[in-house]
Amino acid sequence: MDNHKIADIFEEIADILDIVGDNPFRIRSYRNAARIIEDLSDDIFSIINEGGTLENIKGIGKGIEEKIEEIVKTGSCSLLKELHEKVPPEIRELLKIEGLGPKKVKLMYDKLGIDSIDKLESAASSGKLRNLEGMGEKTENKILKSLEYYRQGQGRFKLSDGFSICESLIKYLKNAKNLIKIEPAGSFRRRQETIGDLDLLAICSSETDIMEKFIKYDEVKEIIAHGDTKTSIKLTNGIQVDLRVLEPESFGAALHYFTGSKAHNIRVRSLAREKGLKVSEYGVFDSGDKKIGGKDEKDIFTNIGLSYIPPEIREDRGEIEASLNNKLPELIELKNIRGDLQIHTVETDGKNTVIEMAQKAKELGYEYISITNHSKAVKIAHGLDEKKLRKHFEEIDRLNSKKAPVHILKSVEVDILADGSLDLDDSVLKECDVVLASIHSYFNLPEKEMTQRIIKALSNPYVNILGHPTGRLILEREPYVFNLREVFKAALDYNVIMEINAYPDRLDLNDIHALQAKETGLKLAISTDAHSSSQMELMVYGVYTARRAWLEPEDVINTYTLKELKTFI
Ligand SMILES: [Zn+2]
Incomplete structure (x- = not known):
């Protein structure tokens, strides 16, 4: 057991309490505890087993601490067992269906006895959900669509x-x-x-x-x-x-073979055949079936006249040709990153202060960070209005003048409203170092309207970056429906950069779209969307996505020095 598992138990307790309609404060305290524990750098098990206390950890009250001790000492949690007797654990899976919150899940359980994905599916497809209070045919269809998406991702x-x-x-x-x-x-x-x-x-x-x-x-x-x-x-x-x-003599060949992709391997084997060689999971063999390589992975490539192809691009998307012509990209690496361009702090829904995020940036070897708190439309995150944002900027100015650990850019994640206008006045956007614009509401507009909405936002002269451009959540929520190519074209006209949001649930743009963006002539920014200092370490996932998209350092603006970045913006 580790911190992650305790966090999971608390998250599950919160979910079930939510479904039974328990006290919201109690629910929140479990959810908060789950988050705090997940982000904690110390190992809770060692703390408790060494007789330590959790008193000093903000957000962990007495009640929660007792639960943690119980879990550490007994390996399980009696409250969760109790809750499982009231609400079967399978019910919790229903919360994973996009569009289903605890209230709807409770309603469906109470009225129709729905306690599993299968039962939900049969109720939805036989038209039983539409008669529930506040549901209707539209909701039912949406649930059916979400279910289909969920099924596709199952097992992944x-x-x-x-x-x-x-x-x-x-x-x-x-x-x-x-x-x-x-x-x-x-x-x-x-x-x-x-x-x-x-x-x-x-x-x-x-x-x-x-x-x-x-x-x-x-x-x-x-x-x-x-x-x-x-x-x-x-x-x-x-x-x-x-x-x-x-066998050590075959390790490289096996590593290549089992890394795939299948499509890449097929190309490699046929290229070998053309040269009178044979490549298998055991090695490279000449026409006399004599083994001529396979201990190291690079043996596979060199024997058939290729230079080493990094695993991330082994998808038969042109890497073989590029390798043959000596045109493989110099893929971006984590060490090329000089700053993080989407960061949230305590001013809105983040967990750490600006200075704590700046310190973390310093530890990561960065030169700058861009603080991008939400704007007022995102009420759930306590988004900032013009006045609060200006005050926040004054504070950042003070930190920069007192030699902050890294340079702090005064930025914002401004909400793109339903009609494509922005949530903050131009006069304040003009004062920002970087304006990141994103959608957090009205995900279901018709395609044309959604495309126009995004393009209108990009046309604002102060917008620099489009945040998590497609809005998808991996295995959870599909991208919003819009014409990405048209948006890319508009972004090129208006000089707007596309984000690769590195948060592991998002990775948005994905690899294929990021490559399309590059081919359109756009630059990209890899940002973590960190809501706590530890989440700034998630940058690596964005870099993986960028590597899969064949991106080189010059394609990504946060590999630039502060001066280059400012000039570019
Ligand atoms: Zn966002």
Whole structure:
């Protein structure tokens, strides 16, 4: 158990309390606690087991602390068990359907006994939901659409989940006997935005107990296959993990083979055939079937006349041709990033102060950050009006004049209203260093209207960046319906930069759209949308997306120095 799991328990408690319509303050205290624990850098288990206290952690009250102690000491939480008796755990899954909040879920449970996704689907498709209070035919159709989207994504995991699963598992397997090397392959290694399963490849020097250890992992739900060279398990969260133990002479070939993609591998094999060679998961072989490479992954490429192709672009989207012609891009790297251009602070819905975010930026080796709090239309985030924003800027001026850890840009995430006008007066937008404009409401406008709305926002002379341009949430919410190409064209006319929002649930623009943006002639900005200092570390996910989009440092404006950035803006 770790902080993440305690946070999960509290999140689940909050969800269920929400469904039964409990006291909103109680619900909020569990939700807050979940967030605080998730962001905490100290390990709660060590604190409690060493007899420490959580008193000093803001937002963790006595009641919550007792629950944490119970979880640490007993491994479970009696309140959650109690709640499970009242509300089956499957009901919680209904909250994952876009458009279903706790109130609707409760209503559907009370009136129609809907306690699972299957029951929801049959009720919706047989027209039973429309008769519920406040629902109607339109809501019913929306739920059916969301269900379809949800089903498509089932069994898939966000890349960030892949990282946490991989990290714990590899850490656990590291002390297997005689293990020399263990590496993940597959879509995870290509940093695809979602992954279906995990592939781990290992080399061991001699007799090893790695497979025995693997099937005894804490989180194993099912052993699918168990052998000396290949074992497959399913974890409690539903993901399948395959572990292969390989001969050192074949490791590179296997790494290439199991990294894929399939389309890329097919091209590589046919290119090899053209040269009278054979490439397989075991190595590269000449016409006499003599092995001429395979220990290192680069053997595959060099033997067939290619330069090394980074895993992120192995999708048969032109990388083979580019490699043959020596035209592979110099892909952007995390170390190229000099600043973060979307950051929220305590002035609205962020957790840390401006100076705390600036300190974190310094730790990350940045030169600048752009503070982009919400504008007033986003009431739930306590968005700022013109007056409050100006006051906030005065504070930033003071910090900059007192030598803030990095340069702090005075910026805003201004809301794009339903008609495409902006939520703040031009006179204050004009005073901003960077204006980021985003949509946070009216997601369901007709395509034409939505396209016009965004283009109108871009035409404002003070807008610099379009934030999370498509509004999608991975595995949760589809992009809004609009014409992206037209928006890109308009962005080019109005000199607006496209964001790659690095927040792992968003990755918006995605890889394909980011590449289209580049091909249109646009620049991009990779931003974390951090609401706490620890979330500034999520930058790497945006960089993965950018790499998959073939972006080079010069395509991304936050690789520029402060001076270059200011000139460009
Ligand atoms: Zn936003």
